[in-house]
Structure formats: C-alpha cells, structure tokens
Amino acid sequence: MKLKADRATLLKALAHIQSVAEKRNTIPILANVLIVVKEGRLSLTATDMEIAVVEQIASGAVRDGATTAPAAVLYEIVRKLPDGAEVELDHSGGDAPLALRAGRYATSLNVLAVDDFPSMTTGSLPHSFRIPAPVLRGLIDRTRFAISTEETRYYLNGIYLHVAEAAAGEAGPMLRAVATDGHRLARVQTELPPGAAGMPGVIVPRKTINELRKLLDEAADDVEVALSETRIQFTVGSVMLTSKLIDGTFPEYERVIPRDNDKILRVGKKDFSDAVARVAAISQERSRPVKLSIDRNLLILSAASPDQGTAKEELDEGRVSYDSTPLEIGFQARYLNDITDQIEKDVEFAFSDSAAPTVVRDVDSPSALYVLMPMRV
Template sequence: MKFKADRATLMKSLAHVQNVVEKRNTIPILANVLLLVKEGKLTIAATDLEIALVEEVAAEPLRDGAITVPAATLYEIVRRQPENAVIELDHPGGDAQLALRAGRYSTSLVALSVEEFPKLDAGKLSHNFVLSAQELRGLIDRTRFAISTEETRYYLNGIYLHAAEGQDGPVLRAVATDGHRLARVEEPLPQGAAGMPGIIVPRKTVTELRKLLDEASGEVEVALSETRIQFTIGTMKLTSKLIDGTFPDYDRVIPRGNDKILRVDKRDFNDAVGRVSAISAEKHRPVKLSLAKDLLVISAASAEQGSASEELGGDLVDYQAGPLEIGFQARYLSDVTDQIKGKVEFAFADGAAPTLVRDQEDNSAVYVLMPMRV
C-alpha cells in the first residue's frame, strides 16, 4: 500500500476516525486505524466494536493494499508537520513497518495486519430516509442534554428515535430523559421512515455524529434496522450498534392539565438564574421561582455563601394565575431554556408536580422538568 496526501486533508480525516477509537482497550487492533488503497481510492476507518467510521479521502494512490497503524500516533505525527506538507505513506507488505515521509522528515510505525481488524459490514438495513444536516443537528441539540449517564439504566443512555403521530401529521420524534428532565423534539416524517422500528441511539454515537455534522451542510442519508443505524454524510459513513432495551412510555410523564402559565423572555430569565445561582458552589444547587401576577422572583440560598434574589416584572413577565412557589436545579433550568429562542412558556400545576416547558413560537419541542424542594 502506498499513497500521498496533503497534510490538511489527511489530518482532518484522521481527526474524525481517531475520535471513534477507544482510548482504553485491551485489544491492540482497536487502537489502530485502517488505511486501504483500492481501485484508485484511499479509505480510512476505525472502530471500537460498537461504532465504526469509514471515510473516503482525497489522495494520490500509488499502490493498492491495506494496513493498520496506531491512530493516535499517526494523527499526532501528521498534525505536527508543516501546513503545506505532502505526506507519503508506504507499506510494502508482510511484517514490514509503515514508512512515513514528509519533506526531510521520515519515520516508521509498527503495523498490524488487516486480518485482525474487525469487519465493518453493517448488515441489512431495512429502512432508509434522508434528513437535512440542519434537521438532524436540531433533533440532537435539543435532546442530548437530557440523556442519562446512569449506566444501570442503560436504556436511557441514548436518544429514542421513532415514528409517531404529531398534531399536524406523522413525525420523526427524538426523546431523551434522565428521570429529572425530559426532551421531546420532532420533525415531519421523512419519506421512507414510516414503519421504522423505535430505536435507541447510544450516547457516544450521538456525540460523534454531532461532531461530524459541524462540517455538514447538505443531506444526511440514514439507514437503520432493529440493531444498527448508519449515517452517510458526504464521504463519511458512521455505523453504530443500537441499545438493546425498551425505552419507557415517556408520554405518561408529559403533564396535560397544567394551567398556571408563565411567559418570560429566555435571555432575561437565563441571565437572572445564572446570577442568582452563583451564590452557591453546590453542583446540584436549587433555585426557587416565586410567582405572583406579572411578577417573578428568582432566589437561591447557601448556608456557606449567603443568599441572592432577582425580580423580573413589568413587560418581561406574563403570569395571570395565583401565587406559586416551585424549585428547580439551576443547571436543569438552564439546559432546557438554552434550547429556546424567544419567549419561554412554563406550564405549572403546583409546586410539586412536573412542569411543562415550551418555546412560545415553536411547538416542535416539549420539555418536562421535575421540581425539587427548596
């Protein structure tokens, strides 16, 4: 195997695939990246047995062949080359090392045979549809903050993606919850997604997919079955196993009869929560919302640091129901309101019941927050 590639192109691709490589593993081949030159094309791939990323890279192929080398080491060597460097990688075959040359620099890397590298076949994927990169980013960004990190509840460690019936017709719905907050976001159901199984996309897959979407502007092809999902973004294919579990009936958690409505500007509310919660260094610091007609007082107290409060009223607050006091974890409040662009609409039942949160101008997303004692 032999090819030449410019440093920027090669480094960009290696940055993509090395993120998939598991940093701590007991199987040496999983720390390696696969380099394959075949039929005039260079392909770079990596896997941790749960996720696989394959990318076709612009290069000058000089000799067909394949080899694997340590991903982190190769990336670091390429990264440290001059910006305009042209890098040549050459593996003559057999047990030889991989030779790397760039200008006056040369090195060799211990290589492992491709025979040991896991097969990357995704198998048969029964459903195929297309989403714009913007739509997919929106589904991820507005739900991933609520993914659980509690490993014992593994079925909550991802985003639940499924077809559902929305207010205006069939939708593709993404849901995440950690038991303290819930996010439900939807887009019109794309052609080909009808009848798809409900699937749980793992947290790591969501994280790596979101990084790739930063560079995407066109369409993303999605193919899935009950056990796997594959995203094709330009010249990249990200394939992942799905979480084998049953997502809970989230619809039961979403309150229906909350009739005490607060509307407040997102930026003013977020800024006030940030200032008030700064009084405490506690990770799970609570803030209290005290409501009266067209008045919101946000307060927090700490036995070590003292107390703080801020009043929002006038044109900033619209609240017509009776007095109410309710507490939330400050970070959870901010995580939800960060997803909202204009006015935040809170729908309360009482100080102990789940609270419904929406964007007043966008009904495609619904959030639920569990209150806490303050």
C-alpha cells in the same frame, strides 16, 4: 500500498477517525486505523466494536493495498507536520512497518494484520431515508443534554428516535427524538422524511450521538440514514458512521408529560437565564435549587447557601406574563439553564403545583417540548 495525500485532507479524516479508535488497548487492533488504498481512493476505518467510522478521501494512489497503524500516533504525527506538507504513506506488505515521509521528515510505524481488524459495516439495513443536516443537528442539540449518564439505566443512555403518530393540529406522522434522565425530559420532532414510515423505534447511544454531532458541524447537505433493529448508519458527506443500538426498551415517556398544567408563565429567555445564573452564583453546589416565586406579572428568583448567603432578583411586568394564583416552586439551576439554552426568544412554563412536573416550551417553536421535575425548597 503506497499513496500521497496533502496534510490538511489527511488530518481532517484522521481527526474523525482517531476519536473512535479504542484507547484503552484491551484489544490491540482496536487502537489501529485500517488504511486501504483501492482504485485511486484512500479509505480510513476505526472501530471500538460499538461504533465504526469509515472515511474516504482523494489521494495520489501509487499502489493498491491495505494495512493498519496506531490511530492516535498517526494523527499526532500528521497534526504536527507543517501546513501544506505532502504526506507519503508506503507499506510493502505483511508485517513490514508503515513508512511515512513528509519533506525531510521520515518515520515508520508498527502495523497489525489487516485480517484481525473487525468489520461492523456488513449486514442488511432495511430502512433508509434522508434528512437535512441542519434538521438532524437540531434534533440532537435540543435533546442530548437530557441523556442519562447513569449506566444502570442503560436504556436511557441515548436518544430514542421513532415515528410518532400525528397529534391534534399536526399534518401527519412525525420523526421524534426523545431523551430523559428521570429529572428532565426533552421531546423534539420534525416532519417525517420519505422512507422513514416503517422504521422501528431505536435508541442511539450517547457516544454515537456525540460523534455524529461533530460530523454535522461540517455538513450542509442531506444525511443518509439507514437502520435495522440492531444497527444504524449515518452517511455525512464522505464519512460513514455505523453504530450498534442500545438493546433495551425506552420507557413510555408520554405518561410523564402533564396534560392539564394550566398556570402559564411567559418570560424572555435572556432575562430569565441571566437571572438564574446570577442568583445561582451564591452557591457552589450544582444541585442547590433556585426558587421561583410567581405572582401576577411578577417573578422573583432566589437562592440561598448556608455558607455564602442569599441572592434574589425580580422580573416584573413588561418582562413577565402570569395571570393565575400565586405559586412557589424550585428547580435545579443547571437543569433550568440546560433547557433555556435550547430556546431562542421566549420561554413558556406550564405549572400545576409546586410538586408536579412542569412543562417548558419554546414559544416560537412548537416542535419542542420539555418536562422538568421540581425540587423541594
């Protein structure tokens, strides 16, 4: 195997690859990247047995072949080469080292057998559809903050992607993304893409979501999605990300969404989130609540710390709309900000009482809905 590639192209591909490669070295081959040169194309693959990333790039292929090399080391070497460098990779076969040359720099890397590198990309994926990259990016950004990190509830450690039947006022079935950690829930939906109607409901793991989100930063075109009941594959430009799915049952989340919350508060997102940040600054405890005291067209936010003191801020008529009975309710400041960060302009809170779940909506985006559990204050 022998090829030449420009440093910038190779570095970009290795950046995608090396973050997936297993760094704990429990199985040595998983720390390596599979390098394949075939028919003038260079293919790079990394996997941790849960996720696999394959990227193809153009190269000056001289000789077809394949080998594996340490992903993190290869990435660091290429990263530290000067801009504009041409990188040559040369492997004569077998257990001979991989030679890397760039200008007057030269190194050799130990390799492991290609036959030991596992494959995750074989097998049938019967359901497939295309979705615009900005739409998929929006589904992820507005839900992933609510993914649980509690490993014992593994079925909450991802985003539940499924087809939801049309509700009143909706034109047809929707593609819906849901995440919850038991304290807050995020539900965002978009028009069902052609081909997605028969797909099973699947839970896409948190690590997969994070790796996919990095790829979507650079994507402008449609993303191809293919899945079965156990695996999902995203093709973003020249990169193919394949992942196992979480083998579990997502809870019946619709049961926790209140239907009769009739006390409606509307407030500007910036006014509200800035006020939350200011009053929450009194305490270093991340779980300390911010209390909302709500009266007709008046919102008072307050927080207290036994060690630091108290803080209060008022938002009055002109910035707040509320026309119901007075209410006091508390929420963890970080959870409030996680939700309002997803909202562009105006926030709508729908309350029942101080102990019941609260529904939060983006006034200008009816496709998103959030549920937040209150705290005792």
